[in-house]
Amino acid sequence: MDSNGDKDLVFRLHDDDIGAFDMLYQKYHQAIYRNIFKLTKDDDIARDILQDIFVALWEKRADINPDxxxxxxxxxxxxxxxxxxxxxxxxxxxxVNTMHFAEMETDNGDVQLMDEQYYLLQQAINQLSPQRKKVFTLCKLEGKTYEEAAEKLNLSKHTVKEYLGHAVVAVKNHIKEHQAEWKTAGVIMVCYWIGTN
Structure with missing residues (x-):
């Protein structure tokens, strides 16, 4: 994870640098697409949502915290x-009568709810050991394969899988323990999403 590089890119985004936006798109679009597809199971919808995500990144660039x-x-x-x-x-x-999803609509500008969800996820990730945190971030947030993460961290593929397994359990447990800060369906869905490979 190149957090300093991302921080610099966010600062450049604040200055309306389209090159910084392009670099963030190139770095994250595949991982974000895969995460969306895991939930929607629809290529066209996943691509539409992916486009919405990066439009939002550009539109909200001034509000993104570089830290x-x-x-x-x-x-x-x-x-x-x-x-x-x-x-x-x-x-x-x-x-709708048999399945109730959380009210997690961000299109209506519910930035506070998104910030709370982001904070809880970050809190869960930050309680991991440094190595598990790196593996979780690479595999779950950046969408790297076990092989790519192993190469980047100079670990064996088996070690990456083991670290990731422990990290996923720890993150899911942390989120479940703090579910009062989430809406219940959101807890269930985010735990499903984090737990899928």
Missing amino acids: QSVSGWLFVLSFNKSISYLRKKVRETAV
């Missing part, structure tokens, strides 16, 4: 938009 992980910000926003899509789809197919 926070931009990959975490993208993760939370893409999760919220995916849930919003699923909730709308459920309504449209009249299954």
Whole structure:
């Protein structure tokens, strides 16, 4: 994870630098797409949501805190938009009586809810050991494969899988313990998303 590089890119975004935006897109679009696709199971929808995510990144560039992980910000926003899509789809197919998703709509400017979700996710990640934190960030937020993470961290693929397994359990447990800070369906869905490979 190149947090200093991301921090510099966010500062450049604040100065309306389209090159910084392009670099963040190149770095994260594949991982964000994969995360969206895990929930939506629809390539066209995943691509539409991905486009919305990066439009939002550009539109909200002045509000992004350079001291926070931009990959975490993208993760939370893409999760919220995916849930919003699923909730709308459920309504449209009249299954709303048997399935209730959390009110996690970010399109209406519920920045505070997104910030709270982001804070809880960051809190969960920050309680990990340094090595597990690196593995979790690379594999879950940046979408790296076990092999890519192993090469980057100079570890074996087996060690990466082991660290990631422990990290996922710890993050899920932390989120569940603090579920009062989330809406219940959001806890269930984010734990599902984090736990999928």
